[in-house]
Amino acid sequence: MSFYVVQFLSGLASAASLFLVASGLSIIFGVTRIVNFAHGAFYMVGAYLAYTLTEQLAGTFGFWAGIVLAALAVAAIGVVVEMVLLRRIYRSPELFQLLATFGLTLMVEDLVVLIWGPDDLLGRRAPGMRGAIDIFGQNLPTYDVFLIVLGPLVLGLLWLLFRRTRWGILVRAATQDRDTVAALGVNQKWLFTSVFALGVFLAALGGALQIPRDAVNHTMDLRIIVDVFVVVVIGGLGSITGAFVAAVLVSELNAFGILVFPKISIVLIFLVMAVVLVVRPWGLFGKPEAPARQMPGLTVRPWRPLSVNERLAFLVLLIAAAALPLFAGNYVLTIGAEIAIFAIFAASLHFMMAVGGLASFGHAAYFGLGSYGVAMLAKFAGLPMVACLLLGPLMGLIGAVVFGWFCVRLSGVYFAMLTLAFAQIVWSIAFQWVEVTGGDNGMLGIWPDAWVATPATFYWLSLTVAALAVGGLRWLTFSPFGYALRAMRDSPLRSESVGIDGKRVQWAAFVVAGTVAALAGAMFVYLKGSVFPDNAGIALSVDALVMVLLGGVETVSGALVGAIVYKALAIWLVSYTELSKLVLGAIIVVMVVAFPKGLVGMWEVLQARYWPGATASGKARRAEVAE
Amino acid sequence: MSASTAPLLAVEGLTKSFGGVHAVRNVSFALTAGEILALIGPNGAGKTTCFNMLNGQITPDAGHIRLEGREITGLAPREVWRRGVGRTFQITATFPTMTVRENVQVVLVSHEGQIFNPWCSTPTFALAEADRLLELVGMGGFAERPCGELAYGDLKRLELAVALANRPKLLLMDEPTAGMAPRERIELMRLTARIAREQKIGVLFTEHDMDVVFEHADRVIVLNRGMLIAEGTPAEVRHDPQVRAIYLGEGLVYDARHREDSAT
Numbered sequence: 001m002s003f004y005v006v007q008f009l010s011g012l013a014s015a016a017s018l019f020l021v022a023s024g025l026s027i028i029f030g031v032t033r034i035v036n037f038a039h040g041a042f043y044m045v046g047a048y049l050a051y052t053l054t055e056q057l058a059g060t061f062g063f064w065a066g067i068v069l070a071a072l073a074v075a076a077i078g079v080v081v082e083m084v085l086l087r088r089i090y091r092s093p094e095l096f097q098l099l100a101t102f103g104l105t106l107m108v109e110d111l112v113v114l115i116w117g118p119d120d121l122l123g124r125r126a127p128g129m130r131g132a133i134d135i136f137g138q139n140l141p142t143y144d145v146f147l148i149v150l151g152p153l154v155l156g157l158l159w160l161l162f163r164r165t166r167w168g169i170l171v172r173a174a175t176q177d178r179d180t181v182a183a184l185g186v187n188q189k190w191l192f193t194s195v196f197a198l199g200v201f202l203a204a205l206g207g208a209l210q211i212p213r214d215a216v217n218h219t220m221d222l223r224i225i226v227d228v229f230v231v232v233v234i235g236g237l238g239s240i241t242g243a244f245v246a247a248v249l250v251s252e253l254n255a256f257g258i259l260v261f262p263k264i265s266i267v268l269i270f271l272v273m274a275v276v277l278v279v280r281p282w283g284l285f286g287k288p289e290a291p292a293r294q295m296p297g298l299t300v301r302p303w304r305p306l307s308v309n310e311r312l313a314f315l316v317l318l319i320a321a322a323a324l325p326l327f328a329g330n331y332v333l334t335i336g337a338e339i340a341i342f343a344i345f346a347a348s349l350h351f352m353m354a355v356g357g358l359a360s361f362g363h364a365a366y367f368g369l370g371s372y373g374v375a376m377l378a379k380f381a382g383l384p385m386v387a388c389l390l391l392g393p394l395m396g397l398i399g400a401v402v403f404g405w406f407c408v409r410l411s412g413v414y415f416a417m418l419t420l421a422f423a424q425i426v427w428s429i430a431f432q433w434v435e436v437t438g439g440d441n442g443m444l445g446i447w448p449d450a451w452v453a454t455p456a457t458f459y460w461l462s463l464t465v466a467a468l469a470v471g472g473l474r475w476l477t478f479s480p481f482g483y484a485l486r487a488m489r490d491s492p493l494r495s496e497s498v499g500i501d502g503k504r505v506q507w508a509a510f511v512v513a514g515t516v517a518a519l520a521g522a523m524f525v526y527l528k529g530s531v532f533p534d535n536a537g538i539a540l541s542v543d544a545l546v547m548v549l550l551g552g553v554e555t556v557s558g559a560l561v562g563a564i565v566y567k568a569l570a571i572w573l574v575s576y577t578e579l580s581k582l583v584l585g586a587i588i589v590v591m592v593v594a595f596p597k598g599l600v601g602m603w604e605v606l607q608a609r610y611w612p613g614a615t616a617s618g619k620a621r622r623a624e625v626a627e
Numbered sequence: 628m629s630a631s632t633a634p635l636l637a638v639e640g641l642t643k644s645f646g647g648v649h650a651v652r653n654v655s656f657a658l659t660a661g662e663i664l665a666l667i668g669p670n671g672a673g674k675t676t677c678f679n680m681l682n683g684q685i686t687p688d689a690g691h692i693r694l695e696g697r698e699i700t701g702l703a704p705r706e707v708w709r710r711g712v713g714r715t716f717q718i719t720a721t722f723p724t725m726t727v728r729e730n731v732q733v734v735l736v737s738h739e740g741q742i743f744n745p746w747c748s749t750p751t752f753a754l755a756e757a758d759r760l761l762e763l764v765g766m767g768g769f770a771e772r773p774c775g776e777l778a779y780g781d782l783k784r785l786e787l788a789v790a791l792a793n794r795p796k797l798l799l800m801d802e803p804t805a806g807m808a809p810r811e812r813i814e815l816m817r818l819t820a821r822i823a824r825e826q827k828i829g830v831l832f833t834e835h836d837m838d839v840v841f842e843h844a845d846r847v848i849v850l851n852r853g854m855l856i857a858e859g860t861p862a863e864v865r866h867d868p869q870v871r872a873i874y875l876g877e878g879l880v881y882d883a884r885h886r887e888d889s890a891t
């Protein structure tokens with residue numbers, strides 16, 4: 001019995017940090033409507049800075065001063081970020097806001113390694129709280145008691161801040177209706193900046209307070225951000241009380257889940273989240289959101305099927321690509337195959353994101369499921385390659401059917417957060433279920449059949465599959481299904497009132513995209529001969545997003561161009577710099593701020609301006625003018 | 628009441644409140660095929676809320692909605708649409724990233740139940756029918772234009788084409804002419820009235836422009852603070868003292884408004 005009490009209390013202690021970070025995210029979202037993906041990064045920097053400061057400053061006072069100073073310093077960084085970056089993207093589509101803050105996260109990850117090194121750092125224990133108290137014969141660290149008290153204390157302070165101060169009341173007014181506040185003559189810019197600073201302060205404080213409990217390392221940002229997303233999805237974005245209740249719930253589920261399913265305790269949280277989403281899609285304490293801003297929403301140029309000439313051009317390019325083995329060596333062919341596989345992956349995300357307006361931040365889940373599907377069939381059932389390639393992606397399909405059903409119930413940022421959370425669940429299972437997946441060691445020795453064993457033949461296979469997959473998705477885009485999907489993206493209101501079952505259409509798109517992604521994952525296994533949990537990792541999900549964005553979210557063929565350029569760039573970067581995440585993150589941020597249309601989008605703009613006869617809509621316009 | 632003698636639309640005791648706001652209270656009325664019924668009332672009277680309940684956008688707290696004698700209360704908007712109800716919105720809802728013609732084609736595809744048919748190409752689907760509808764509302768010359776570039780008045784006309792695409796029995800039009808120039812308003816309503824009479828479509832519309840109301844409505848019902856306070860022919864309603872009281876200073880007086888419009 002006493003064991004369970006202590007387990008419960010230590011769950012409560014874990015909830016404190018989680019609550020701090022989640023409430024910060026919620027407060028920022030409430031006013032700015034930005035889901036700050038970089039929140040985990042601020043949490044991590046808070047922990048690193050607190051580590052350094054508490055090492056430098058001696059004594060009890062030094063320790064606590066170090067914690068608070070760290071949080072304040074990170075809040076100051078937050079102010080700079082808000083003024084330099086966020087102010088430029090408050091009016092951008094949600095996807096771009098998420099991506100920009102994600103790019104920031106990537107940059108921070110490399111920066112902390114650069115400054116503090118790659119190894120785990122063990123922080124100081126809190127002075128005066130090194131002991132433990134005795135609860136019915138079980139030990140509970142004194143520091144945990146402090147955290148248990150701290151959580152509700154911060155909740156109370158925030159409540160007072162928002163109810164009893166002029167600033168708090170303004171923030172609440174801004175949360176409800178931004179225009180009124182602007183009308184009151186309040187300096188909106190500074191209101192936003194101060195809110196962001198408070199949110200970041202809470203995140204950094206959460207990180208700083210973790211150092212006596214946990215080692216500091218450069219992956220803690222993603223771990224916390226996934227937990228925080230789960231918390232705000234359950235509690236409701238924008239609600240501080242919701243963040244508290246859900247943080248406690250999630251922490252307790254973790255604490256007790258470990259006892260019930262020691263290996264895959266995360267499944268328990270997933271189940272709770274699923275139930276909450278079905279019953280209250282906007283979370284326990286959240287309010288239903290007004291429909292999200294239209295996505296992509298930057299231009300209005302309608303899409304056209306390719307003209308005959310354009311089709312011929314594509315065919316010529318494809319033949320040229322197929323001729324590559326005639327003059328390229330094995331290394332180039334392997335890279336060529338990888339690019340082809342990533343073109344499939346990017347095209348699948350593009351279908352969901354650009355056609356359907358469903359920006360998934362966890363598309364790697366399906367890539368990974370396809371990979372593991374193939375690996376298991378090959379290893380455990382000993383099936384030949386073709387059978388594996390055909391059956392393996394079914395695992396991605398099943399995953400997409402199950403996860404997609406929940407995801408399409410949400411939209412915008414909730415959708416992004418939930419897809420990310422599901423992808424992390426897939427990753428955790430791959431990582432933790434060592435008996436089946438081999439955990440971190442992966443599954444090795446899965447090679448293609450003899451007929452495609454050479455780099456040239458495998459390249460041709462990849463190219464063929466890529467051409468079929470990309471062509472098929474393009475076909476679907478112009479079929480009624482693709483139009484219905486776009487209709488839902490453009491105006492759910494109008495779609496529903498002209499007989500389109502929007503959720504069903506989106507679910508179907510999710511499944512199509514997931515299955516095609518799984519096909520890419522399946523091919524990837526045979527390219528590399530192995531599969532690792534990273535095949536479902538966040539980095540891969542972000543790669544896909546960047547490829548689509550780089551090519552142009554609003555174009556039909558952007559994904560293809562984006563995949564080719566990005567993959568080539570990434571391979572080049574990795575061989576030339578240690579800091580690929582820093583460069584990549586910077587590229588994302590710059591792209592979102594300066595070139596949101598992407599490469600193909602910019603090309604189309606130029607084409608329309610200088611060469612209007614080339615496009616079908618240009619022709620139509622000239623015809624009209626001539627009339 | 629058997630289906631054959633039932634009115635096209637019968638509304639009984641419709642009620643809806645949002646929190647403490649009684650948006651619509653116990654509203655009942657009926658509409659026969661080919662009839663044009665105007666629903667008027669000051670801002671916030673509950674007109675849009677009524678429309679939203681009629682097409683299934685929101686579920687009423689109480690009351691019944693019957694289409695040709697069959698209960699449609701609580702059905703989803705897409706199911707209500709399948710039974711022959713078209714709708715235009717107070718703030719236009721169209722697909723801005725498609726061309727004008729594609730906006731209509733999507734609806735035709737949905738009407739024909741072809742959404743999940745992969746062998747059909749939307750840009751070439753039912754071209755003739757789409758162009759006929761666009762021609763009907765005077766948008767024939769705009770077929771290839773991106774919908775996102777249209778002027779507001781043109782969007783309203785496109786919405787009418789979209790609402791007519793499933794050959795509805797009942798047309799719900801929430802402020803069909805709001806944001807249009809006065810001459811355009813009269814034209815659009817004349818057009819709507821003509822189509823309604825020819826095809827025996829019942830029309831329920833709301834409108835703040837009393838010219839439009841009095842010229843085209845067969846009957847008028849008046850909503851104030853969620854309650855139905857008057858019903859009758861345009862002439863009867865215009866002389867109703869209660870209605871005059873509500874609209875005092877809002878230009879219900881037909882002649883004054885008329886002069887003002889033709890002056891601009």
Ligand SMILES: Nc1ncnc2c1ncn2[C@@H]1O[C@H](COP(=O)(O)OP(=O)(O)OP(=O)(O)O)[C@@H](O)[C@H]1O
Pocket residue numbers: 645648649650668669670671672673674675676677717
């Ligand atoms: N979703 C909602 N939540 C809360 N209150 C609402 C909601 N929709 C409408 N209301 C309220 O219900 C009342 C009726 O609104 P409604 O939009 O139906 O009026 P209306 O007659 O269409 O007005 P207008 O002429 O301005 O379009 C208003 O007081 C409005 O504030």
Ligand SMILES: [Mg+2]
Pocket residue numbers: 674675676717801
């Ligand atoms: Mg209205």
